Amino acid sequence: xxxxxxxxxxxxxxxxxxxxxxxxxxxxxxxxxxxxxxxxxxxxxxxxxxxxxxxxxxxxxxxxxxxxxxxxxxxxxxxxxxxxxxxxxxxxxxxxxxxxxxxxxxxxxxxxxxxxxxxxxxxxxxxxxxxxxxxxxxxxxxxxxxxxxxxxxxxxxxxxxxxxxxxxxxxxxxxxxxxxxxxxxxxxxxxxxxxxxxxxxxxxxxxxxxxxxxxxxxxxxxxxxxxxxxxxxxxxxxxxxxxxxxxxxxxxxxxxxxxxxxxxxxxxxxxxxxxxxxxxxxxxxxxxxxxxxxxxxxxxxxxxxxxxxxxxxxxxxxxxxxxxxxxxxxxxxxxxxxxxxxxxxxxxxxxxxxxxxxxxxxxxxxxxxxxxxxxxx
Numbered sequence: 001x002x003x004x005x006x007x008x009x010x011x012x013x014x015x016x017x018x019x020x021x022x023x024x025x026x027x028x029x030x031x032x033x034x035x036x037x038x039x040x041x042x043x044x045x046x047x048x049x050x051x052x053x054x055x056x057x058x059x060x061x062x063x064x065x066x067x068x069x070x071x072x073x074x075x076x077x078x079x080x081x082x083x084x085x086x087x088x089x090x091x092x093x094x095x096x097x098x099x100x101x102x103x104x105x106x107x108x109x110x111x112x113x114x115x116x117x118x119x120x121x122x123x124x125x126x127x128x129x130x131x132x133x134x135x136x137x138x139x140x141x142x143x144x145x146x147x148x149x150x151x152x153x154x155x156x157x158x159x160x161x162x163x164x165x166x167x168x169x170x171x172x173x174x175x176x177x178x179x180x181x182x183x184x185x186x187x188x189x190x191x192x193x194x195x196x197x198x199x200x201x202x203x204x205x206x207x208x209x210x211x212x213x214x215x216x217x218x219x220x221x222x223x224x225x226x227x228x229x230x231x232x233x234x235x236x237x238x239x240x241x242x243x244x245x246x247x248x249x250x251x252x253x254x255x256x257x258x259x260x261x262x263x264x265x266x267x268x269x270x271x272x273x274x275x276x277x278x279x280x281x282x283x284x285x286x287x288x289x290x291x292x293x294x295x296x297x298x299x300x301x302x303x304x305x306x307x308x309x310x311x312x313x314x315x316x317x318x319x320x321x322x323x324x325x326x327x328x329x330x331x332x333x334x335x336x337x338x339x340x341x342x343x344x345x346x347x348x349x350x351x352x353x354x355x356x357x358x359x360x361x362x363x364x365x366x367x368x369x370x371x372x373x374x375x376x377x
Contacts, residue, residue: 151190152260153235154179157246157267157275158196158215165205168218170306171268176219178266178302180227192229193254194219195237195246200349200358214238241349243274244326247282248343255295256287262296269301270312273319277326285336 156179159172168176179192194216198204207213216236223229237249255263267275276299283297304312333339348354 150262151182151186151264152258152262153191153193153255154182154186154264154266155193155195155246155250156219157243157265157271158194158219159268159271160199160202160215161205161218165202168215168222171270171302171304172219173222174302174305175266175268176222177227178300180223180229182264182266182300183227183229183233188230188233191233191235191254191258192223193235193237193250195240195250197238198241200241203359243271243278243322244282244343244347245349246275247278248339251283255283261294264298264300266300266302268304270304270307270315270319272299272301273323274326275299277323277330281326281330282339285334285339287336 156175159169159175161167162169183190183192196215196219198212198215205213207217214236216238220231220234220236223234224231235254237246237253239253240246240249254260265275265279279297279299283295307315329342333342344350345353348357
């Protein structure tokens with residue numbers, strides 16, 4: 001009887017120990033699941049952010065041999081054939097060269113490569129350039145003088161905000177990625193000059209203290225945070241509200257006081273027509289006794305990322321009209337004094353006589369018509 005009693009007691013104790021062990025196991029598993037439900041999403045989000053940063057860095061560091069060959073060809077073969085009253089415009093890509101000569105007021109239309117030619121462009125951009133002023137000597141040092149290391153500045157044109165006014169659109173990030181790469185190639189000596197404050201077509205975002213959050217400010221933050229560009233090598237234009245203002249304020253506020261001779265102007269492909277017309281007009285006007293007649297500009301276009309085909313078509317139509325208007329105005333206002341009179345007394349963004357029009361967004365939509373929604377207004 002004692003043996004039977006003892007064996008039953010032993011079984012009961014063993015069952016209790018088993019139940020306790022199972023209970024501890026269930027508690028431990030529950031704790032592990034609870035911790036996993038909290039930590040896994042956090043780790044995943046951190047991994048996603050780091051992956052995006054890695055992709056951005058990889059994209060900005062990519063330099064294809066096609067662009068390098070085009071740049072070398074530009075440096076080796078460019079020869080300025082203009083007189084003091086003319087401009088020679090060049091377009092380089094993939095070993096091809098097209099040019100057209102502008103007369104006294106450098107306002108004739110320039111030929112562009114076809115869309116099929118653009119399709120083989122490098123990931124960073126295509127280059128085209130012109131030089132105004134006196135004849136340059138064609139010697140063996142041209143390649144060294146025109147290399148990236150001799151760049152004085154990279155002027156990048158602003159391109160607005162996202163629809164919610166919280167960040168920069170993809171096509172603007174493409175421009176900034178190129179600028180960061182070009183800045184590194186220039187041994188971080190060239191300035192990055194960001195042109196753009198706001199647009200008259202949309203209300204601007206505000207930052208701390210209620211101050212306007214300029215496009216150039218957000219673009220500068222991207223260059224500093226993403227590409228580690230030194231703040232001391234970034235310059236801002238916080239006055240311009242359109243492309244002609246970009247050209248004017250970068251030249252008279254930054255380029256002339258600093259004596260820049262070798263400059264790159266960067267924008268997206270869809271925007272290149274207007275930028276080229278504006279900068280050739282404004283930067284091509286001679287200044288007596290200033291000594292800036294040797295200033296050379298290379299225009300670099302980057303990819304139109306983040307834009308649908310429908311939006312690109314609408315923007316292309318608008319750019320063609322804007323370029324036409326700029327070329328016509330360049331014929332009439334061909335000196336700095338005439339230009340300043342026109343810009344600050346008649347232009348919607350800068351004339352006091354038209355300042356009441358700023359902020360009338362319904363009028364802007366009517367002006368743009370059916371394309372207003374496609375253009376994001």
